[in-house]
Amino acid sequence: MVLELQKPRPIWQIMFSTHHTDIGLLYLISSLAFLFLGGSLALAIRIELFLPNIEGTGQIIADSMTFNRIFTVHGTTLIFLFIIPFASAVGNYFVPIMVRYKDMAYPKLNAIAFWMIPPAAVLVWLGFADFTWYAQPPYSIISAPGPAADMWIFGLKILGVSSVLGAINFVITILKCKHPDMSIGQVPLLAWSFLATSVIIIVAIPTFAAALLMLLTDRLGVSGFFNPAMGGDPIAYSHLFWFTFHPEVYVLVIPAIGMMYEIIPRFSRKPIYSYNSGVFAFVMLSLVAFSSWGHHMFATGMSFTEKTVFMVGTLAAVPASAMHVFNFIATMWNGRIKFATPMMWAVGGIALFFAAGAGGVVNTAMPLDFSTHDSYWVVGHFHLFVMGTIAFGSIGMVYYMFPYVTGRMYNETAGKVHFFLSFVGTILVFFTQHVLGLYGMPRRVFDYPPIPEWIAMNQIASVGAMIIGVSMAIFLVNMIYSSGKGQLANTEDPFGLGGKYYYPFEAKNPHH
Amino acid sequence: MSGHSNYPEWIYVAVVIALMAWVGAEAWEAERLVEHIPEGAEVIKVTAQQWFWTFEHEDGTKEIGELHVEVGKAYKFEIRSKDVIHSFNIHDYVVLMDAVPGRVNTVWFAPDAVGIHDIQCREYCGLIHYNMRGTLYVEDPSS
Ligand code: HEM
Ligand SMILES: [Cu+2]
Ligand SMILES: [Cu+2]
Numbered sequence: 291m292v293l294e295l296q297k298p299r300p301i302w303q304i305m306f307s308t309h310h311t312d313i314g315l316l317y318l319i320s321s322l323a324f325l326f327l328g329g330s331l332a333l334a335i336r337i338e339l340f341l342p343n344i345e346g347t348g349q350i351i352a353d354s355m356t357f358n359r360i361f362t363v364h365g366t367t368l369i370f371l372f373i374i375p376f377a378s379a380v381g382n383y384f385v386p387i388m389v390r391y392k393d394m395a396y397p398k399l400n401a402i403a404f405w406m407i408p409p410a411a412v413l414v415w416l417g418f419a420d421f422t423w424y425a426q427p428p429y430s431i432i433s434a435p436g437p438a439a440d441m442w443i444f445g446l447k448i449l450g451v452s453s454v455l456g457a458i459n460f461v462i463t464i465l466k467c468k469h470p471d472m473s474i475g476q477v478p479l480l481a482w483s484f485l486a487t488s489v490i491i492i493v494a495i496p497t498f499a500a501a502l503l504m505l506l507t508d509r510l511g512v513s514g515f516f517n518p519a520m521g522g523d524p525i526a527y528s529h530l531f532w533f534t535f536h537p538e539v540y541v542l543v544i545p546a547i548g549m550m551y552e553i554i555p556r557f558s559r560k561p562i563y564s565y566n567s568g569v570f571a572f573v574m575l576s577l578v579a580f581s582s583w584g585h586h587m588f589a590t591g592m593s594f595t596e597k598t599v600f601m602v603g604t605l606a607a608v609p610a611s612a613m614h615v616f617n618f619i620a621t622m623w624n625g626r627i628k629f630a631t632p633m634m635w636a637v638g639g640i641a642l643f644f645a646a647g648a649g650g651v652v653n654t655a656m657p658l659d660f661s662t663h664d665s666y667w668v669v670g671h672f673h674l675f676v677m678g679t680i681a682f683g684s685i686g687m688v689y690y691m692f693p694y695v696t697g698r699m700y701n702e703t704a705g706k707v708h709f710f711l712s713f714v715g716t717i718l719v720f721f722t723q724h725v726l727g728l729y730g731m732p733r734r735v736f737d738y739p740p741i742p743e744w745i746a747m748n749q750i751a752s753v754g755a756m757i758i759g760v761s762m763a764i765f766l767v768n769m770i771y772s773s774g775k776g777q778l779a780n781t782e783d784p785f786g787l788g789g790k791y792y793y794p795f796e797a798k799n800p801h802h
Numbered sequence: 803m804s805g806h807s808n809y810p811e812w813i814y815v816a817v818v819i820a821l822m823a824w825v826g827a828e829a830w831e832a833e834r835l836v837e838h839i840p841e842g843a844e845v846i847k848v849t850a851q852q853w854f855w856t857f858e859h860e861d862g863t864k865e866i867g868e869l870h871v872e873v874g875k876a877y878k879f880e881i882r883s884k885d886v887i888h889s890f891n892i893h894d895y896v897v898l899m900d901a902v903p904g905r906v907n908t909v910w911f912a913p914d915a916v917g918i919h920d921i922q923c924r925e926y927c928g929l930i931h932y933n934m935r936g937t938l939y940v941e942d943p944s945s
Contacts, residue, residue, distance in 0.1 A: 354931075525905070609815055730893030
């Protein structure tokens with residue numbers, strides 16, 4: 291498909307290209323780089339929490355301010371610089387091919403959307419803000435140190451614009467540029483996932499964009515939207531933020547589900563059990579995504595009625611998510627499954643998706659949320675999504691695309707070891723964090739009192755994180771080594787599944 | 803889609819919906835009871851600020867970082883903040899409510915056994931958030 295390493299081109303040719311596979315490659319490489327960078331920060335957090343700090347022992351990170359900056363940049367990086375750009379990588383490679391068009395609808399816009407990411411990343415990383423990934427006022431107005439905070443705000447602003455531009459491009463490519471012989475009901479589910487996601491982005495992001503501007507002017511002291519000292523209301527920010535970011539969590543997860551829809555039928559050597567219910571569930575999720583943002587705010591002093599409405603809105607999203615799980619299992623049922631590396635990641639991701647959803651239901655059941663909210667339970671909950679489901683689906687997709695991108699095969703054994711270690715590590719870290727939350731440990735703490743249960747569970751989680759770290763090192767080596775020295779892949783059917791279910795990977799890059 | 807029927811899927815979806823309806827109904831009922839503040843609950847004013855807790859009893863006595871209450875009595879917390887958002891949390895009694903500047907949030911509890919419990923802040927509030935802790939003493943006035 292791209293075969294960069296077999297027919298090398300000067301790097302600037304790729305950088306200034308507007309071809310969808312070139313932009314896909316740029317997205318792919320940069321998002322994986324941020325996976326490793328953001329992951330290193332996570333390791334730093336877990337090492338710090340391995341032991342409570344008692345008289346100089348157990349402390350690795352210099353002070354709590356540094357720690358707070360680390361978890362802020364960790365979250366910001368992995369959500370905005372890994373998960374979202376990685377989805378764009380996959381979308382760039384596959385969507386035009388799937389709708390049988392020569393490129394994205396607006397190639398230049400596509401390049402612009404990508405090139406907005408590096409400056410934003412520089413702002414976030416050089417600033418290293420400390421106000422967590424949701425920049426809650428009034429802390430973010432009156433207490434968070436600048437210029438880090440302001441740089442974060444500008445960085446996120448740029449990322450938001452980039453995301454909207456990308457989304458517009460996907461919507462137009464799918465709806466307007468698909469082959470005239472193709473009806474919307476024939477567009478593959480992976481492409482559908484991009485359609486659903488893009489619509490959510492276009493509807494949801496402007497709200498946060500407005501909130502960011504208001505936050506900035508509040509910080510400058512020229513307005514007081516969210517500043518109670520000037521008559522503002524910080525909870526208004528929470529509403530604006532979560533109105534964008536609850537839907538945004540579906541923006542993160544839906545493409546990963548789409549990737550699984552690409553992998554699971556392939557490796558089960560069966561068509562998808564029900565295309566229609568896949569489409570239906572995507573559309574449903576995009577709608578109900580907007581009915582539940584308040585579940586993040588139960589403890590802000592919401593009335594009973596408000597909480598009830600948002601609880602019902604949240605529960606309404608569960609059947610649609612559950613339909614995907616059913617669809618995957620029914621597809622695998624009686625299939626001649628080949629458990630190659632991509633399939634293992636996809637299946638592991640589905641198992642963790644189910645566990646994550648179950649935890650979410652507990653969160654939204656009102657009285658239970660007062661046990662879980664802002665405790666380590668929530669950290670466990672959403673990491674089962676972002677790591678367990680989304681990163682798993684994405685990494686499965688990296689292995690799946692590898693032969694098409696490089697023309698070579700990765701090392702299968704190393705890929706499987708990577709999977710097993712990551713799977714075990716993920717369970718150790720994030721299941722344990724659920725329990726730790728039930729024992730009352732708050733999230734976002736630099737240190738904790740030496741309660742024996744807390745220490746034990748923190749240590750299990752830290753060991754799990756180290757295991758994931760090791761597995762990711764194996765991943766990195768495998769990718770680098772195999773792209774240069776791996777066996778040449780049979781690009782017609784690299785996984786030996788019988789070519790029947792393959793998309794022709796026929797993207798014609800004019801430079802080749 | 804031909805070749806198979808979707809009938810098992812419909813049953814599955816119906817089961818999921820029924821389960822969610824049940825969870826929702828139970829949660830609604832429980833929350834309704836939990837939120838009902840008993841009459842005559844004694845008011846304790848809780849003030850959060852970076853990075854400690856102040857408690858003011860009905861008789862005007864103030865405590866910082868420590869809170870002494872009597873076993874068997876009901877208390878209503880009126881929670882305020884002087885600076886940023888904090889969250890007042892006595893995990894052992896599932897007391898959790900944000901302290902939002904410009905608002906007064908209320909939550910109640912009735913300690914049912916003598917004992918000592920942790921008070922902590924559950925919403926990120928900056929530098930010493932991790933150590934914005936306090937202690938709750940539930941005491942028996944007769945002893
Ligand atoms: C079955 C579906 C889901 C349900 C019922 C659910 C429910 C919830 C609830 C009620 C909370 C608030 C917890 C609290 O702070 O007290 C929450 C937090 C969160 N959820 Fe989910 N969720 C679901 C799916 C997802 C998905 C698909 C993602 C992401 C990819 C996700 C990401 C998050 C994040 C990031 C937070 C925490 C945000 C923060 O406080 O930093 N959730 N979820
Ligand atoms: Cu949410
Ligand atoms: Cu705090």
